[in-house]
Amino acid sequence: MGVNLKDLIPPNCKTEVSDLRQLARKIVAFDAYNALYQFLAAIRQPDGTPLMDSKSRVTSHLSGLFYRTINLVENGIKPVYVFDGKPPEIKRIELERRKVRKEKAQKLAEKAYEEGAIEEAAKYVVQAINLESPMVKDAKDLLEAMGMPYVQASEEGEAQAAYLAKKGLSWATASQDYDSLLFGSPRLVRNLTITGRRKLPGREVYVEIKPEIIELNTLLKALGITREQLIDIAILIGTDYNPDGVEGIGPKTALQIIKMHGSLEKALKFLPQAKFPEDPLKIRSYFLNPPVNENVDIEWREPDKNKIIQILVKEHDFSMDRVENAIKRLEKGYREFIKSSTTSLDLWFKK
DNA sequence: CTAGCTGA
DNA sequence: TCAGCTAGG
Structure with missing residues (x-):
């Protein structure tokens, strides 16, 4: 959800990223929940069924996270994922509303299925998605195996991501929401996907979506x-x-x-x-001074091929061929952009 | 959403 | 080679 600042942002405050190499070797903090929800919503069959393993456990989020992360690394971006902690008390009303909305969507989905309106049902199923705790654990385990760091926020992930960017621990925050700007993230990247095709809601129309950078200072100055x-x-x-x-x-x-x-x-x-x-004023002070986890450790490690295969192929029935192929790409990206980025030679080149 | 295949 | 399509789990 988040704040709808879209209509407040002057067009000249957005910098379109035409070439992803502009972001090479930059540390970008991703709102993990935001991303996982997107995968759960998008990676589905036309009737609304998500990808599942043989034990009927949903795996759409793992597929999305795995291939998206590899694409980022392949393009030189150093991702760090930020997971939400416990929601702040002041979010209670919004969370209650989401719960009610999801329960309603769930009922409507069931009704539509009964009536054979499959596509309509699929629409409601997506609205009823809940991110369950095993999914979060799966995602963290997979990132660990891939050698990608993640940060556990004490409360709001967007606040934690803003903290990382403010401290210089990351270059930007990637999210579809604008909240991280309110939390003081100096730079927000929206639409950070590699394949620029995106389906418009409703119609079967595809448009080119390019990542865009919004700088907080530029925005404040312009306004x-x-x-x-x-x-x-x-x-x-x-x-x-x-x-x-x-x-x-x-x-x-x-x-x-x-x-x-x-x-x-x-x-x-x-x-x-x-x-x-x-x-x-309490809301304002939360945005200005949210609780964050200051004890963060952001390091990339060599991908652990066996662990990845254990999780994806052995436990969740991914195809060995596809996973092995993807791991090769991950290893290549790691060697090219991440492993080398802290060597003295690399630091020398940066001077 | 993304990978991998297909047909021009 | 590449846009368009569909399977992936």
Whole structure:
């Protein structure tokens, strides 16, 4: 979900990545949950069935994570995955709503299946997806075997990813959501996939999607605001911590209001109708100062071929041929971009 | 979503 | 060689 800042971002604040080599050897932090949900939603048969092993355990997320990560490494990107921790208390309402929405979608899916409306059912099944804890464990085990680092956030993954970028432990945060900007990530990369084909929701139409970089400072300068004000604007529009925002206020109005009054507390004096499920200043302070795990260790290791085969082929029935082929690509990318990137020779070239 | 195949 | 299609688990 996240904050819908899309309409607030001026076109000239987005830098299109035309050549992925621009990102070579850069450390990019990925919101793991965000990615796993995408895989679970997308990697399905037309009737909505996900990929599963012989014990009926879902494997779509593993397929997506495996091949996507290899593509990134092959293109020189050094991925680090950030996993959500326990959700903050102020997210309770949003989480409750998602639960209800998913339960409804589940019921609608069952009904549609009964009526033989397979495609409609598939649509609802996707809306009802839940990321179960075994899936998260599988994903972490696979990353471990691949030699890819991951970071466990104490609370919000987007906040943790922003922390990494702020500390210089990563170059950018990759996510479809804009929340990491509110958490202070200096750089956000959206649409970071290798094959640029993406199906538009609804229609059977494919469009070219290129990755885009949004720099926080550039954005703030263009809008003529501070990060605190960007957060205030987001709170007026609606965030995960106040999903409805303020009635009647969209991105354009929110920007105007905050620029006019300077801050949320001043603006609220003129918005007596504004209602919040949480103290809005508490929401702001969460974005400004979220709990993060400061004890992070980001290292890449040689891919462990046997472990990968154990997980994917032995436990989850992936095809040996495909997996072995992919491991070769991973090893090549690792040797070319990751293993070498900390050698003295490489550091010398960077001068 | 991505890999791998197919037919021009 | 490459866009288009479909199987993958």
